[in-house]
Amino acid sequence: MRIPFVAGNWKMNLSVAEAVKFLQEIKGKLPDPKTTETCIAASPLFLESMVQENGDSPLIISAENCFYEDEGAYTGETSPKALYEMGVTHTIIGHSERRKYFNETDDIINKKVHAAFRNKLTPIICCDETMSRRESADRISWVVSQVTNALQSVTPEQAEKIIVAYEPSWAIGSGKTASSDEAEEGCYLIRQTIADLYGDDIADQVRVLYGGSVNDENADDILSQTDIDGVLAGGASLKPDSFLNLANFLQK
Numbered sequence: 352m353r354i355p356f357v358a359g360n361w362k363m364n365l366s367v368a369e370a371v372k373f374l375q376e377i378k379g380k381l382p383d384p385k386t387t388e389t390c391i392a393a394s395p396l397f398l399e400s401m402v403q404e405n406g407d408s409p410l411i412i413s414a415e416n417c418f419y420e421d422e423g424a425y426t427g428e429t430s431p432k433a434l435y436e437m438g439v440t441h442t443i444i445g446h447s448e449r450r451k452y453f454n455e456t457d458d459i460i461n462k463k464v465h466a467a468f469r470n471k472l473t474p475i476i477c478c479d480e481t482m483s484r485r486e487s488a489d490r491i492s493w494v495v496s497q498v499t500n501a502l503q504s505v506t507p508e509q510a511e512k513i514i515v516a517y518e519p520s521w522a523i524g525s526g527k528t529a530s531s532d533e534a535e536e537g538c539y540l541i542r543q544t545i546a547d548l549y550g551d552d553i554a555d556q557v558r559v560l561y562g563g564s565v566n567d568e569n570a571d572d573i574l575s576q577t578d579i580d581g582v583l584a585g586g587a588s589l590k591p592d593s594f595l596n597l598a599n600f601l602q603k
């Protein structure tokens with residue numbers, strides 16, 4: 352039985368003061384984590400204040416990215432070791448914006464997945480699909496190869512803990528959500544790839560999320576799909592009310 356996972360990715364938005372206020376506003380209003388786990392991924396600048404403000408609230412505090420080395424001469428990078436020390440438990444890895452603007456390759460993403468596990472962080476691995484890929488014949492192999500490459504040398508014990516998000520970049524920030532069938536198809540493909548790599552038992556445990564213009568109007572359709580265990584929302588996670596609507600969706 353997979354526990355639904357509702358996550359927000361704030362990207363490079365809000366301020367430290369706004370982040371803290373957001374956590375104050377949602378405190379006590381989140382679902383029981385036995386029924387739905389909730390998570391916000393934020394800038395590393397905010398994370399320490401957020402962990403402190405969060406206290407024993409069930410909200411999971413995640414980074415949006417981390418580097419693949421623990422420490423060293425890597426100016427400007429975010430250490431996964433320091434994230435763990437700070438009380439952060441999860442990190443997004445391989446978001447399409449990292450792939451597009453920061454040239455992250457599958458190889459870098461795989462190294463980051465290992466760095467996350469080495470530092471006891473749960474990776475939320477994003478799998479992209481551009482519109483040109485969607486329209487081309489190799490789109491299935493593109494999704495399969497991103498998952499396969501991200502998981503190179505990842506053990507079955509580690510693999511069962513990962514969270515994977517299908518986030519077609521043509522649906523991100525565009526207001527154009529994938530239809531529930533398109534979203535299910537992408538998430539199904541990811542689960543099948545994990546089954547091919549690690550077997551059905553592990554594939555059945557891994558949470559697969561959909562992300563791309565999710566809001567409280569389309570969440571119903573998306574979350575009712577068999578292979579979609581939750582959402583990774585950008586814009587709709589920036590306001591406490593709309594995040595709470597998504598977080599509590601399954602309790603209604």
Ligand SMILES: O=C(CO)COP(=O)(O)O
Pocket residue numbers: 360446518522523524525526562563564565583584585586587
């Ligand atoms: O990129 C996303 C989450 O990681 C999705 O962003 P939007 O929900 O704003 O489209």
